[in-house]
Each structure stands twice: as structure tokens, then as C-alpha cells.
Amino acid sequence: MNCNLTPENFSLEKTSIWSFPDRGSWATHTNKYRGNWSPYIPRNLIIRYSNEGDSVLDQFVGSGTTLVEAKLLNRNAFGVDINPDAIKLCKSAVNFDYSSKSHIGIRKGNAQKLSFLSTESIDLIATHPPYADIIKYSEGLANDLSQYPINKFIEEMKPVAAEAFRVLKRGKICAFLIGDVRQKGTLYPLGFELMNIFMNAGFSLKEIVIKEQHNCIGTKKWRSKINDFLLLAHEYLYIMKKT
Template sequence: MKKIRRGNMVLQPNNFELEKTTVWSFPDRGDWATHVGDYRGNWTPYVPRNLIMRYSKEGDWVLDQFVGSGTTLVEAKILNRNAIGVDINPEAIKLTNERLEFNSRGSSRIVVREGNAEHLNFLKNEGIDFICTHPPYANIIKYSGGIEGDVSYLEVDDFIESMKLVAKESYRVLKPRKICAVMMGDMRKHGKVIPLGFKVMETFLSVGFKSKEIIIKEQFNCRSSKYWTTKNNNFLLLAHEYIFVFEK
């Protein structure tokens, strides 16, 4: 797939192909449309592009309940999917709306609203075709300045309890036999690995989801890597994340 220009804006990546294995690696972060890697912790647009194209069709409703800087919604708009983006942080909502200010070939409807991923009360049961989301990794990066309900301020045990509620809401709003994709990484504390990814996976399985795929995504441009490589450590640097693909 070659780059498509609208005015001076490139709306598609060069030579894009869907991933065919369970190991994904994107050294090129991706800078088409309004994608910018300046929002710490946001995922490369190659991830939601692959997921949206594989697990949804044009006109479907896509949900990202941790919308951040809007990467998922930008891809949904380019790929002519309807989308709903939710975030507890009003600054994230503002940034997402700014990133959506471009014209595309489609007629998708994009809704962005402030809210809590634990309580998606404005969404009806089984109305979403595909969930594609990238929550914070517990309290590694703090996003909102301390807004109540922001999971990026939670220690691991409280974070997992919150993710159980997120998983339950995800199951409620998703249509039967449809897909929920969640990207999550692990943590290290006092030199020991905390398997946050698998802990989150278990929360989604516990509410009724079935595991369809576990994808390993190679991690690039992690800000902390330079710091830790200067230390005399007896542990390996974490350089991967998981994309869990669940089916309802």
C-alpha cells in the first residue's frame, strides 16, 4: 500500500502489509496522517492499523476506552470505521480531537468523550464490533496529574482490580463472537519481573473472553533504556510487549 496524499498530508504508510505471524516489529514508528510519537507511551499506528484491518470491516464501530493521543481513532478514520474514544483525562480528549482534524476519503463517524473505562454507561450492551485499546501499564507513566480514577496512578494490585472492571465492561459492550485486542507490557521492580501482561490477560479470561492470539511486539525507543544500560545490572532489559486478542 503506497502513501496517499491529501494536500500535503500523507494518509497511508509506504508498502504496508498485514502481519502474518505472532511476532511484530516496527522499528519505523510511523508518521503518516497526524501521527506523532510525542505522547509518552502511545503505540505505533502500525499496531491498531493491523488490528483494525484484520478484525473489523468498513462501517464497523471500534472502541478505544484508553484513547490517549488518539492513534486508534486516527487509524479508524483513515480506514473508514466508525469509532468511539474514551479517556478520563480531558487533555487527552483535547489532543485526540486535534489529531482528528483532517479529511479522509470515507464517511466514518468519530465520537470522543471524557469518561472512565470501568463504567461505559453511555454504551448499550453488545453494540461494539471491535475493541482496540492500549491501557497504561499500572503506575509506570502517570498521565493526568492525579485525576480520580486514572489507572496510571495505581499500584499493581489495585491496577489489576481496575482492569477486572474494564474487562467486564468490554465484554458487556462487545457483540458476540467479536474481537477485543489489548496491548500490555510487563514491569520490573527491585530487579524482579512483575508479569503485568499475563495478570491483565487473566482478568479478560475471567469475565468470559476466549484467547484467540497472543502476539509478541518488539519494543523500540523506550526512554528508560538509555538510563538502565548505563547501570551495572544483573537483569535483562524488557524489550517486548503483548497484544492479547480475545474473542467473545
């Protein structure tokens, strides 16, 4: 664990373009879990859109980045993941010595069925779903959305959006990070697809943040070549409101 529990010289983002060349390594944050988001993202979301003592949900909790920030910022938090390996990593990540008033709950579960959460019980959702099957986080695990090709993934995200809408309180924020994908020369606008899914579930669109990508494995592979396509160097952070 890093001895620093907060980032140095942190300030809230004030524009619709976010860029974190230094992804952040305070507390227990690392980049060892492939595809996890920079802790600067949930920190910005939690500070801007919630208060101390509020309840934060990450239903694709992965290695626990969101929950670590919730603990540091004195929010209660629930982390859910279908993958038991991710649950182990998450429990380890939040197990650090810090005088926090928060309660952290972690459980293996399905983002499509959050039956353990009451309707309108969550103050903020901050999550980072898989990008279809671009990174597979398990081998044949049932209901693991990272196993699904793009079209199947899009369909399976519809009940995820419906559950997010159900558990979130009125007037509160649901934010998720997603990127587009390219397969066999074709670009699939996964970000726009999920934006529409969440809007069809009842959310209104508050903000679209363009988050610049850094140090991607695929980018390093193609950067030195002349290609007939542009390298994807951004993701979308959709900030939705339940009105």
C-alpha cells in the same frame, strides 16, 4: 500533519512477532504523547478483524492513534479517556481533511463504566491501557488508572474487562497491548495478570502477539551497563474473542 495519509509499503503482519522500528508518522500520528502505541498496531487489528462501517472502541484513547486509523479505514469509532488533556489531543488528531464515511465520537469517561454504549454494540475493541503507575498521565485525577500501584491497578482492571465484554458483540475481537514492569529488582508479569482478568470476564484467547519495543527511554539508560537483570524489550498484544 504529514501529507501522507497511508504508510508506505504496508502489509498485514502474518506471524505472532511484530516489530516496528519506524513507529509510523503518516496522517497526524506522532510520538509526542509518551507511551502511545505505534499506529501499525491498530491498523493491523482494524483491517484484520473488522469491516468498513463497523464500530471500533478504544476506551483508553490517549492521543487518538486508534481513532485516526479508524477514520482512515472508514470505520466508525468511539474514543474514551478519563483525562481531559488526552481528549483535547485526540480531538485535534482526528481533525484532518479526509473523505471518510466514518463517524468518530470522543468523550471524557471511565473505561469501567461505558454506560453510553449499548450492550453488544461494538464490533472491535483495540486499546492500550496504562502499565499501572509506570507513566502517570495526570496529577491526582480521580479514577485515572495510571495513578494506581500494580496491585490496585490489577483490581481496577476487572470492571474494565467486564465492560469490554458487555459492549462487544458475540464473535468479535477485543485486543489490548500491555507490558510487564520491573520495580526494585522484581519483575511483575502484568501482561499475564491482565490476560487472566479478561479470560475470567468471559473472553477466550485467540492470539498472543509478542511486540518488540524500540527506542524506550529506560532502555537507553541501562543499555551501556552490565546488570543482573535483562532489559524488557517486548510487550504482549492479547487478541481475545467473545464467543
